Amino acid sequence: MESLMAYVVGIMFTAAFYMMLRRSIVKLVIGLMMLSNAANLLIFVVAGMTRGAPPLIPDGASGPVGIVADPLPQALILTAIVIAFGVLAFAVVLIRRAYEVVGTDDLDQMKDTDT
Amino acid sequence: MLLAVLSGFLLAIVVPLLHRVAGKYIGWLLALLPASLVAYFSTFLSQVQGGPLLLEYQWLPGLGISLNFLVDGLSLTFALLISGIGTFILIYAGSYLAGHKYLARFFVIMLAFMASMLGLVLSDNLITLFVFWELTSITSYMLIGFNHEDLEARKCALQGLFVTVAGGMALMAGLILLTIMTGSYSISAILASGDPIHQHAFYTAAVLCLLAGAFTKSAQVPFHFWLPNAMAAPTPVSAFLHSATMVKAGIYLMARLNPALGEGEFWSMMLMGFGAATMLTGAWFAFSSTGIKKVLAYSTVMALGTLTMLIGVGTELAMTAFICFLIAHSLYKGALFMLAGALDHETGTKDISRMGGLRKAMPVTATIAVFAALSLAGLPPLFGFIAKELMLESLLDAPLWSNLLVMAAVASAILIVGVAGLVAIKPFFGTPGDTPKTPHEAPFGMLIGPAVLTIIALAFGLMPFLPENALLKAAVASVYGAPVDFHLALWHGINAPLLLSAVSLIVGLLLFRAWPRIQPTLNAINYAGSRVGPEAGYFKIMEWITVVASWQTRMLQNGVLGIYMLVLVAVTFGLAGYTMLDKYGVHFTLNLADSHFYEWGIALLLVASAVFASSTHSRLGSVASMGVLGFGVALTFILFSAPDLGITQLLVETLTVILLVLVLFKLPEFVNLSTPFQRYRDLAVSVFAGITITLMMLAVLDIQYFETISTYYVENSAPLAYGRNIVNVILVDFRALDTLGEIFVLSLAALGVLSMLKLKAEDQHKP
Numbered sequence: 001m002e003s004l005m006a007y008v009v010g011i012m013f014t015a016a017f018y019m020m021l022r023r024s025i026v027k028l029v030i031g032l033m034m035l036s037n038a039a040n041l042l043i044f045v046v047a048g049m050t051r052g053a054p055p056l057i058p059d060g061a062s063g064p065v066g067i068v069a070d071p072l073p074q075a076l077i078l079t080a081i082v083i084a085f086g087v088l089a090f091a092v093v094l095i096r097r098a099y100e101v102v103g104t105d106d107l108d109q110m111k112d113t114d115t
Numbered sequence: 116m117l118l119a120v121l122s123g124f125l126l127a128i129v130v131p132l133l134h135r136v137a138g139k140y141i142g143w144l145l146a147l148l149p150a151s152l153v154a155y156f157s158t159f160l161s162q163v164q165g166g167p168l169l170l171e172y173q174w175l176p177g178l179g180i181s182l183n184f185l186v187d188g189l190s191l192t193f194a195l196l197i198s199g200i201g202t203f204i205l206i207y208a209g210s211y212l213a214g215h216k217y218l219a220r221f222f223v224i225m226l227a228f229m230a231s232m233l234g235l236v237l238s239d240n241l242i243t244l245f246v247f248w249e250l251t252s253i254t255s256y257m258l259i260g261f262n263h264e265d266l267e268a269r270k271c272a273l274q275g276l277f278v279t280v281a282g283g284m285a286l287m288a289g290l291i292l293l294t295i296m297t298g299s300y301s302i303s304a305i306l307a308s309g310d311p312i313h314q315h316a317f318y319t320a321a322v323l324c325l326l327a328g329a330f331t332k333s334a335q336v337p338f339h340f341w342l343p344n345a346m347a348a349p350t351p352v353s354a355f356l357h358s359a360t361m362v363k364a365g366i367y368l369m370a371r372l373n374p375a376l377g378e379g380e381f382w383s384m385m386l387m388g389f390g391a392a393t394m395l396t397g398a399w400f401a402f403s404s405t406g407i408k409k410v411l412a413y414s415t416v417m418a419l420g421t422l423t424m425l426i427g428v429g430t431e432l433a434m435t436a437f438i439c440f441l442i443a444h445s446l447y448k449g450a451l452f453m454l455a456g457a458l459d460h461e462t463g464t465k466d467i468s469r470m471g472g473l474r475k476a477m478p479v480t481a482t483i484a485v486f487a488a489l490s491l492a493g494l495p496p497l498f499g500f501i502a503k504e505l506m507l508e509s510l511l512d513a514p515l516w517s518n519l520l521v522m523a524a525v526a527s528a529i530l531i532v533g534v535a536g537l538v539a540i541k542p543f544f545g546t547p548g549d550t551p552k553t554p555h556e557a558p559f560g561m562l563i564g565p566a567v568l569t570i571i572a573l574a575f576g577l578m579p580f581l582p583e584n585a586l587l588k589a590a591v592a593s594v595y596g597a598p599v600d601f602h603l604a605l606w607h608g609i610n611a612p613l614l615l616s617a618v619s620l621i622v623g624l625l626l627f628r629a630w631p632r633i634q635p636t637l638n639a640i641n642y643a644g645s646r647v648g649p650e651a652g653y654f655k656i657m658e659w660i661t662v663v664a665s666w667q668t669r670m671l672q673n674g675v676l677g678i679y680m681l682v683l684v685a686v687t688f689g690l691a692g693y694t695m696l697d698k699y700g701v702h703f704t705l706n707l708a709d710s711h712f713y714e715w716g717i718a719l720l721l722v723a724s725a726v727f728a729s730s731t732h733s734r735l736g737s738v739a740s741m742g743v744l745g746f747g748v749a750l751t752f753i754l755f756s757a758p759d760l761g762i763t764q765l766l767v768e769t770l771t772v773i774l775l776v777l778v779l780f781k782l783p784e785f786v787n788l789s790t791p792f793q794r795y796r797d798l799a800v801s802v803f804a805g806i807t808i809t810l811m812m813l814a815v816l817d818i819q820y821f822e823t824i825s826t827y828y829v830e831n832s833a834p835l836a837y838g839r840n841i842v843n844v845i846l847v848d849f850r851a852l853d854t855l856g857e858i859f860v861l862s863l864a865a866l867g868v869l870s871m872l873k874l875k876a877e878d879q880h881k882p
Contacts, residue, residue: 001710005751006812008718012744014805015729017684021677021797023788026779028676030728030737033771037748042808046815049755055829057839063830064841069756071832071841072825077752077760078846079857085767086864092778093868105782107676 005045012038025095025105032091036084040077047073116170116184119155120237122148123230127223134219142209142560145222149205149229152198156191163188163589169239169303185239185303188589192438193236193367195586196359200449201229203564207453208351210560211460221261221349228254232360236367241290241300248286248332248364252279255361259348271344274653278331278341286328286368292321297375305375306596313379322382325372326389333365333419336393337649343400343412350456353408357415358449363441366422370437374596377429380515386427387516391523393420398527401534402626403637406465407455407542411448414491414534417527418444424520425506426594428513434595436505438587439603443502446572447490450565451538454484457561458542463551467537468631472547476554479562481543486569488539490576492532492623493616498575500616501603503528507612525615532623533630540627579603677797685800692807699814714754721747732785735776742772759842 016038019031047070055071057064099105126148130141137144162168167187174182186194208225212218231250238244253276260272296315297305312318329335334342342362346353356362369386376382397416404410418440425437457480459465462473474481486497493503507528510520542548575582583603592598607613626633645651671682695701710718724743731737745768753761789797828845838844846854 001714001755002816003704003706003813004710004715004718006809006816007705008721009812010805010809011722012725012805013808014801015725017680017801017804018797019729021680021684021801023677024785026734026782026785027737029775029779030741033741034725034728034744037744041748041751042812044752044755044757044760046812048816051755054756054758055841057833057841059839062833068829068841070823070825071828071845072823074757074760074842075845075850077757078763078842079853081760081763081767083857083860085771086861088771089774090864090867092774093871096778096781097871097874099782106788108788110676 001049002045009038009042009045012041023107025107028107029091029095033088040080043073043077117172117182119152120234121230123226123233127226130222130226131219139213141218141222142206145226146202146205149198149201153195153202156194156198159186159191160585163191167303167593182243183239183301184237186237187593188586188591189370189593190236192442192586192590194233196445197229197232197236200355200359200445203567204351204355206560207564210558211351211456212349224254224257228258235364239302241294241302245287245290249283251361251364252276252283255356258352259345261349261352268347271347275341275345278338282328282331285324289321289324289328292317292324296321302371312375318379319381322376322385326385329365329368330389333362333423334416335389335420335423336396339393339396339416340650340653342416343409346408346412350452350459354449354452354456357412357452358445362415362419366419369423369426370594373426373594383427383429383515386423387520390420390424390427391520394424394527395523398530400641402530403634403641405468405634407458407467407538408465410467410534410537411451411455414531415448417531421506425509428509430509430514431595431599432505432509434591435599435601436502436509437594438590439502439505442582443490443499443572446568447487447499450483450487450568451491453561453565454480454487457557461552461557462554467541469550470542470548471545473554474543477556480557483565483569484539484543486573487565488535490572492535493528494620495605496573496576498572500576501579501605503616504607504612507615511611525619528619529623529626532620533626536624536627537630576605579605681797681800684804688804688807691811695811695814701810702813704813717747717750734779734785738772738775738779742768745771
């Protein structure tokens with residue numbers, strides 16, 4: 001499964017970079033979203049994927065029973081998801097504001113400091 | 116010794132305070148420091164007779180780096196010249212710049228400059244030498260540009276800085292090569308090792324780099340142009356720069372390394388060739404200029420050329436001549452520059468052709484000038500005569516190119532006699548000139564320096580055994596690399612050098628008489644030559660640098676975000692991909708057997724939604740398929756044992772889609788902004804980045820370098836943190852501070868969002 005997901009993540013990165021290279025600022029934001037999803041998935045995949053064994057400890061036991069999924073990358077990704085959402089919310093409001101002020105969504109027309 | 120070298124810097128710090136206290140006597144007060152340094156260095160005079168002295172200070176003992184000072188005849192000669200002439204320069208400057216707005220600032224830089232110069236000549240470590248070398252470049256830049264409100268001064272200062280610092284770069288490369296060849300950073304160790312460096316493969320490269328540094332610093336052809344321009348500095352600076360410091364740094368370096376590098380023929384040929392060319396160039400321009408400072412500046416170029424040439428000749432006699440010429444030049448050049456400043460100060464002009472008959476108004480100045488000029492012209496009974504006779508004698512039996520060098524030396528000697536006339540006869544004798552100010556005698560503070568220096572030159576000339584026994588033998592030994600036995604005398608009997616001197620004196624005086632008539636012609640020749648000379652080349656290079664810089668800025672800092680991103684992505688993945696190709700190779704592996712059919716479904720869903728989101732023309736379609744992508748990712752998390760991630764992803768994805776729909780639909784529809792070429796170019800780079808990521812992931816999955824570090828968390832989650840959801844325990848307990856940071860980030864983002872929504876666009880429409 002990991003090898004298959006490696007190709008999926010590669011395609012997601014390709015799409016994300018392509019969108020971020022567009023001149024429309026909306027596409028830039030969509031690319032940014034896709035990039036954070038792809039990055040999360042990357043961490044998840046390379047840490048190894050385990051089916052049906054969440055890192056939980058049964059009642060009364062001092063440790064999990066049997067082999068469970070690695071909890072550390074999950075903790076990292078959980079943080080990343082939330083931060084990415086914060087960044088996205090900020091970016092979305094920022095471009096809305098920029099559009100109100102500059103009157104264009106073309107990044108190439110935003111390159112002067114005095115607009 | 117450490118304190119002696121650094122005392123200049125220390126004193127510089129408190130100068131502004133002292134200036135308030137001492138007022139107009141600041142020059143005299145500060146001169147106490149170099150004067151006491153002279154006394155301190157004099158105590159080494161007897162010690163260096165026995166050989167070089169190494170004073171060690173531990174700097175970073177743990178790393179084996181020590182701050183060592185090498186005191187031998189050569190470095191002591193320089194140290195005494197720097198502090199001795201420095202003493203008089205400081206007194207002189209206090210008088211010359213009396214009442215100047217930035218007098219304190221001037222002394223700060225001047226003391227720092229003097230200390231850097233002392234550090235340069237006394238350092239034993241090549242790295243410290245280089246640091247002090249660069250410090251002299253920087254401080255002299257500030258000194259030359261001292262009149263910073265003057266465009267010309269700024270330009271000249273920058274020119275000096277560019278030329279010497281460019282040379283400094285080469286010097287650093289040369290010093291590193293030298294270290295590679297000898298295996299030591301210590302000058303004394305390099306000199307003592309006696310390795311046949313000149314047979315090393317790096318020898319030629321090292322010599323070229325070192326000489327590039329020395330030649331730029333010491334204004335050798337073709338880098339000579341910066342030195343006369345450095346006269347934009349106040350005269351005390353010029354006097355110090357030209358006589359004992361700065362330009363002598365390159366000479367010092369060549370003399371210092373001569374015992375180690377001088378065995379190679381390449382070294383001597385380079386030094387003799389460039390030295391002789393510089394000598395002639397300097398003498399020519401000195402004689403054809405009219406500004407008194409310019410005349411003196413070019414005569415310095417002549418002297419520097421002579422010194423370089425003498426090191427190149429390399430015989431015992433040449434080295435004796437080198438040391439004598441060095442001292443003689445420092446004495447008379449310091450004196451003459453200070454007198455030139457006095458003339459400028461009291462008459463209001465620098466133009467020699469406007470001066471005349473000043474001996475009545477300025478009798479003391481005139482007397483000192485005549486004696487100093489005798490030394491410049493190399494006439495008895497001044498020390499300059501001894502130096503010049505030795506020089507001619509050493510050239511007459513030079514092992515290589517003897518005839519050529521003698522001819523060049525005589526030609527420049529003729530011109531220099533003329534120059535001496537220009538400096539000492541033209542302003543003071545003959546018909547009174549027309550000067551902007553009514554001339555009167557210069558103040559005492561401006562005369563004491565030239566007077567003392569000239570008296571020393573006279574004393575050394577009449578009693579050459581004094582310096583000979585005290586210092587010169589040790590100095591010559593350290594330049595030659597072995598003890599040299601010689602005996603200086605004013606009168607050698609009638610011999611070839613004396614005849615050559617007589618010839619040059621007569622022809623020189625004839626030339627001087629003709630000067631008022633031929634000077635305009637000479638000037639015209641120089642003007643024609645200046646269009647193709649090295650200075651024109653310098654300006655061409657400077658222009659070219661500006662053109663390249665603006666082109667580069669237009670190319671790289673073009674303000675187009677897409678280009679920045681493109682470059683970043685291409686470079687990052689290009690380098691990462693290359694490294695992986697180099698170290699690991701390309702392995703496309705795909706294991707199909709370990710996936711269930713519904714997992715294939717999710718994979719296909721992810722790919723399809725990513726491709727659709729990036730290729731559709733509909734905003735809604737794009738945002739919706741982003742939602743599909745996000746839910747697909749959430750599904751992956753849930754299927755592969757990460758329920759917390761799945762829940763969070765679902766929540767965030769829902770919020771994101773709502774947010775996008777709410778906000779982005781106030782923005783215009785998608786339109787095609789880029790050309791097909793741009794799209795294909797971006798696509799190619801993106802595909803390349805994607806393939807690199809896939810390959811890297813496959814490589815990471817293939818190799819496991821480390822054991823997982825999660826074991827600790829898994830084992831201790833329940834016993835230590837009393838939590839049964841290990842992911843949650845990591846977030847809120849083991850890594851609680853990280854989570855706190857995350858909360859801060861989110862709060863900040865929320866604040867940003869809030870303030871941007873509150874600040875409506877209406878304030879834009881206000882006038």
